[in-house]
Amino acid sequence: MPVVMLAVVAVSVIWYQQKGAEGDLVLLAVQQEVQNDPDGSLVMYIERMEEQAERQPDNPNVWSTLFPLYRETGQMSEAVDALERLIEIEGRIPPLLAQLAQIRFFMAERELTDEVQALVDETLEQDPRQPTVLGLLGINAFDNGDYQQAIDHWRRAIANIEDPNTVSSLRDGIRVAQERMGIEPEEAVAQGNGIRVRVALDSELAGRVDDNDSVFITARDSEGELPPLAVVRAQVSELPMTVTLDDSAAMSPQAQISQVREARLVVRVFSLRPSNAPAWGSVWRP
Template identity: 55%
Template sequence: MNLLWLALGLLLLPALWLLLLPLRQARGVHAAQQAFEAEGRNTEQNVTVYRQRLASLEAARERGEIDAARFDDSRLELDRSLLEDAEGQRRSPLKSPSAGRLLVPLIMLTLVVVSLVWYQREGAQGDLAIYNVYQQVRSSPDGSLAMLVGGLENQAALQPDNPKVWLSLFPLYRDSGQFDKATHALQRLIELQGRRPGLLAQLAQIKFFAANRTLTDEVQALVDETLAKQPHQPTVLGMLGIEAFDHGRYEEAIGYWREAIAGFGDAGSAAALREGIAVAQQRLGIAPEATDQSGAGGPALTVAVELAKELRNRAAPDDTVFVIARDVPGKLPPLAIERATVADLPLEVTLDDGDAMAPMARLSQVDEVRLTVRVSPSGQATPQPGDLVGEAGPVTLGDAAAPIAVTIDRVVD
């Protein structure tokens, strides 16, 4: 914290120096302005012009070109013009170069005070205090989870409106089984950050486990609100799978868990759900699916691809051919994809888990797939008008001893 205030002080020094700079230059600027005004000759030039014009008027009167009344009017106008010019050239006397010197320290003090107050209100001092709690626990020989929780609880009392302190406390409460405190931390987060689907899902899950894995009316209301905002929210789907498994609805549990796997970004959560799917499949008396995540392995499917004769003149030899396997409901990303060219047709390709686009969407997660083969002149993965396509399925994995034939026979509109 001392380093923070030192850094703020160092940042203020240039600002204070800029405030002092005009004061240090005031005497030189005053002397230069005074010299300029002393050398000014505008008034002298105006008087010279006045005398010349007056002499011209007098000469015109003597020659009889203007009468006395005309002469008086013209001279009056000339006098008025000289007075106006002289009035415009009048300058207020210069103030002393030391005038206002006392105001500069007052402005400097105001700048310092306003900067500190602004930082107190808008800065990250609270986040820095949370960071210091973690640092103190790590550096202390007696550091422990209880010490960390105690420090964060002190910060929660000091800064109850900082969402980061509650975000730090929530997983500590949850993992230590303090469901009441974890629920309170989540509720404070929701009050501060709004009813976000991720927070609502966590709150539903905490209340679900606190109620001995029971889908109470309160939990169901949170589930409904979450899925209305984010239909494929993985935390809620995983929880619903647990509830279905506990009540013997194994097929329903498998469906929830497969859909949840597509939404989880970490391999650990996906692997745990796959293990759950394998157990549910055993309870159903069917062979559990492979859970190996190393790449290739698990179920495989051979696809025989050919291009219909009537479309051969619409495809160039170097056009890209995509062979894609998807889950039948279409809720997951592509489970497997292979790439070739029209010049390779007809061809046979084998799809397995090694052809997955993402670790959370593989052939081993499903029992049936739909096959799509697409010829893309642009080489883009997304379908474009004019692409050629062929489809087959649903195909049950493990039942297809012979290659599955797919003919590219229509044009994408």
């Protein structure tokens, strides 16, 4: 029994060293060591991480740390090498391909080269909503004077971004593009009347619902790619009624009705009667 226990411990230690988080713990120790060093600097941190890259060439966390460090310090060729190494380990997944397309795009002085276009196409084939690539395409369209296309790309990107700073930057770009087009900036549109619609119950549904059943009036983008842009809840007893769908009725700051030029309105009545399926209202296209 003692021999078996020792063997289990030995095998466990070997497995942990090969498959466990020992390498990541070393990376954490390196980070803390540089932070606590009075002479610690970004250059020192990069040098220590490069040492770990030689010792742990197959650890994706090494390269995912080095890539942004190289990028922020202007070492673009090294950043590309680190990112390509990370892609070799993690696979050709959309977020990494998008980062590679973006950095090559800026290295090419904001030109959509054949290499960048190939990366963009590969990314969008896997994830048509990838925000980094959509942001890149928006910049390219803006530089070429196609402001409406730039706005469309940036609005789609905003719908899939959680970082408020990035969203704010893209909104600034949209506002500038709108000014170049000579139209009212997006902020003014958001404060306007929104979409005003009158909702009434179809006579064919009258016998299938009760006065206290819920009515949901929802605005969605025409392509169906975004979360609901605005939702208003009422009761059947309040119909017919006129409602205004604007940004105040948005479910998420990343998906608002001011981000789209056209919206699809859907009205649903959810009956409380157990035997009834949800009753659907009419679909409106403003």
